[in-house]
Amino acid sequence: MDGIPLGSSYTWASARAAGVTRRQIERDGHRIGQGLYLSQAVEPTLLERCRAWSRLLPAEASFGGATAAVLRGAPLAEPSRPTVVLPPHLVVPARRELVRLVRTLGPEDVGDHAGIRVTSGPQTFLDLAAALPPHELVAVGDALMRGGHLDAVGLVRRLVRADRVRGVVRARACAPLLNGLAQSRPESHLRYWLSTSTLPPPEVQVPVRDRRGRVVAHGDLGYSRWKVLLEYEGRQHAERDQFRRDVDRYSLMAIDGWLLLRFADHHLGGPFAVVERTRRALLSRGWRPDPC
Template sequence: MLPQRRGLAVHVRDLRAEDVVEAGGLRVTSGAQTFLDLAARLPPAELVATGDALLRAGALDAASLQRRLARAGRVRGVVSARTCAALLSPDAMSRPESLLRYWLTTSDLPAPEVQVPIVDPRGRVVAHADLGYARFRVAVEYEGRHHADVLQFGRDVDRYSLMAADGWLVLRFAGRHLTGPAAVVGRTRRALLSRGWRPGSRSS
């Protein structure tokens, strides 16, 4: 019998053995099942961020997600889950980076690369950009609170100086820019245009 308690919402799922895993002694839904369940409740950008986090934590992999979505039928949220599954990346290091990547990828701009290596004239990797367009030397960086740390700030100065010295244009975004895609997409578009990209070309 299902529990009946005020304020408690009960959700019923027909689960297979592979849809349940054990974590810390508790039986919980697998990463793939969790992603599918959340697809009915989260907006696409947040679903991509959640999927990225599951991949990053090792709780989800592309094969298991593909298997779960293949037998999902017409479950609520499955269309969003299938669309967003194609956009996931384990290389996104945080929710803000995932949001920026989602907004850029679903805009009319080229899809950004993730963790782009910055190479000096000797061929050495001297830094990595959160997101970027190697062809146009445009980097997109998210500045979280940890960047205010004195040591991290010093490392950032070195990194941005190295990137600029090698001809990279660096766009920096912060928490205030996570309310919507307008500023991120608009500024990235202007940067790409300044580097030779033209609308209608999706190539990076």
């Protein structure tokens, strides 16, 4: 700003103290909160907005909930208002631009992400358990595992300490279903619906081998015993190169006797079509439900 280094974000007070005029602030700054500005020179991403808010928040504050999940790569819509987690003893003026959560957190419940304080993977999963339906919670947990922010041991350790925390029952029910091998949100949804049905739990990233035992393809989900595979077809499968690879992959699967079920976005409204089609496929391959 005319030779005055203010950085990607700044407060009104710090800019004025540096000699910036009111008009310069109005011309350069994008106001994201009372007295807080993001420079027009940077993209107003969630990370940049959180970095800006860190200037005004106390050192004990951290970003959590959906904000932490999105920053760590979870498949959620970017929140319009960042969620800030504060300890119970801290009195901070309410700001309508922020969502506040009050939590008693230990050192293991908070970590660093790109230079800002963010709740850990296990803490983020627990906080979201009260707000998300189970299939979405599993998708978030899978993504956190896939990104290296969550593991089974650390999650169990956090849930043991949770006691009567809101959402802990759902978190404990969904925790055993998490799998870091899942490659997408739709895959997680399909696996959740199958795992909570009366069908056998599916395997993830099922290897398909040729006659020499070499792995030539992987199915998103499947049942090796009955040679049934499930694939989710996202938009990327319509791209020319991906379509060609899929043709070869599906041909290899069929040659080796695999029965392939393909699902798309219109199947994600609920479990019925996924579970029923998978049930019929398994029955055709010799699976029989437990008579009990």
